[in-house]
Each structure stands twice: as structure tokens, then as C-alpha cells.
Amino acid sequence: MSSISKVEKESIRKKTAMPMLALGIGSILMLFAGLTSAIIVRQGEGNWLKFDMPRAFFLSTAVILISSLTMIRAVNAVKNNDSKKAVMLLGATFLFGISFACTQVSGWYALNSQNVYFTGRTANAAGSFFFMLTWLHLMHMVGGLICLIASGINAARNKYTPENYLGLKLTAVYWHFLGILWLYLFWFLSYMN
Numbered sequence: 001m002s003s004i005s006k007v008e009k010e011s012i013r014k015k016t017a018m019p020m021l022a023l024g025i026g027s028i029l030m031l032f033a034g035l036t037s038a039i040i041v042r043q044g045e046g047n048w049l050k051f052d053m054p055r056a057f058f059l060s061t062a063v064i065l066i067s068s069l070t071m072i073r074a075v076n077a078v079k080n081n082d083s084k085k086a087v088m089l090l091g092a093t094f095l096f097g098i099s100f101a102c103t104q105v106s107g108w109y110a111l112n113s114q115n116v117y118f119t120g121r122t123a124n125a126a127g128s129f130f131f132m133l134t135w136l137h138l139m140h141m142v143g144g145l146i147c148l149i150a151s152g153i154n155a156a157r158n159k160y161t162p163e164n165y166l167g168l169k170l171t172a173v174y175w176h177f178l179g180i181l182w183l184y185l186f187w188f189l190s191y192m193n
Contacts, residue, residue, distance in 0.1 A: 054110035
């Protein structure tokens with residue numbers, strides 16, 4: 001039995017990493033497409049609660065957009081062989097991600113103050129779907145935060161070079177996907193309400 005050389009393993013990893021990420025992103029898109037379709041169908045049945053979108057969700061939209069900018073700059077720093085700057089920008093992106101999570105939770109509390117709940121006797125499908133979509137997005141964001149930590153550690157250890165930064169590139173693609181997904185959800189939830 002022949003073993004695969006380290007160079008061959010790296011080549012295979014480079015060829016398969018982005019398609020595997022695309023497959024994962026496609027699965028996430030299918031999940032959210034199914035749920036947003038379910039909202040359209042359920043809203044058509046009537047008894048759909050209308051409520052004001054809390055300001056926290058507007059703030060979280062701005063935060064996630066800014067985090068994409070810091071991620072772009074982090075990738076550019078690696079391309080310019082500036083690991084120290086990349087680590088700083090990845091840290092900033094991580095902090096913006098945490099801020100996004102905090103604004104989401106704040107928005108959920110604001111919804112509760114409007115008597116919009118996920119479950120319970122007074123819950124309505126509109127609120128339940130709103131909470132479910134935003135919670136699911138936030139859980140995917142947690143995955144992105146973990147990727148940011150790993151990328152930050154690798155950048156601090158100078159594992160990325162201008163020629164080889166696949167891990168950071170994958171993290172950046174996923175992070176930007178989360179931002180685009182949130183923009184879609186924000187628009188959809190605003191429109192459906």
C-alpha cells in the first residue's frame with residue numbers, strides 16, 4: 001500500500017476545500033430558502049402578527065457590513081505579507097461578530113417587550129418564524145466566529161503567506177456569505193412584516 005506524499009495531500013486539500021465549502025453553503029441556502037418559503041405559505045393562511053422591527057436589528061446589519069470590510073482588509077494584509085496587521089483585523093472582525101450576536105439578543109428582548117414570543121400561549125407564527133430564522137443565522141455565525149479564531153491563530157503563527165492562505169480565504173468566503181445571508185433575511189423579515 002503506497003502512502004500519499006505531503007505535497008500530494010496539500011494539492012488534494014487545495015482542490016477540494018472550496019468545493020466542500022460551496023456544498024456547505026448550498027446546504028445552508030436550501031435550509032433558509034425552505035424556511036422563508038414556509039413563512040410565505042403560513043402568512044397566506046392569516047392570523048399573522050404585525051410588529052415593529054426593533055432597532056437592534058438595524059444596528060446588527062451595520063455591524064455585519066463593517067465586519068466584512070475588516071475581513072477584506074485582513075485578507076489584503078496577508079496578501080501584503082503583514083501578519084501582524086492581519087491578526088489585528090481578524091480580531092476586529094471577531095469583535096464585530098460578537099457585537100452582531102449581542103445586538104441580535106438585544107433585538108430578541110425588544111421583541112419580547114412588544115409581546116412577540118418564540119413559543120407559549122401568546123406566541124404567533126410570525127414571531128416564532130422571526131426568532132427561528134434569526135437564531136439559526138446566529139448559530140451559523142458561531143461557526144464563523146470559530147473559524148475566525150482558527151484563522152487568527154494561524155495568522156499569528158505566520159502560517160499564511162501571500163502564496164498560501166487557503167484557510168483564511170475559506171473563512172473569508174464563509175464570513176461574507178453570512179453577511180449576505182443576513183442582508184437577505186433582514187430584507188425578507190422587514191418585507192414580510
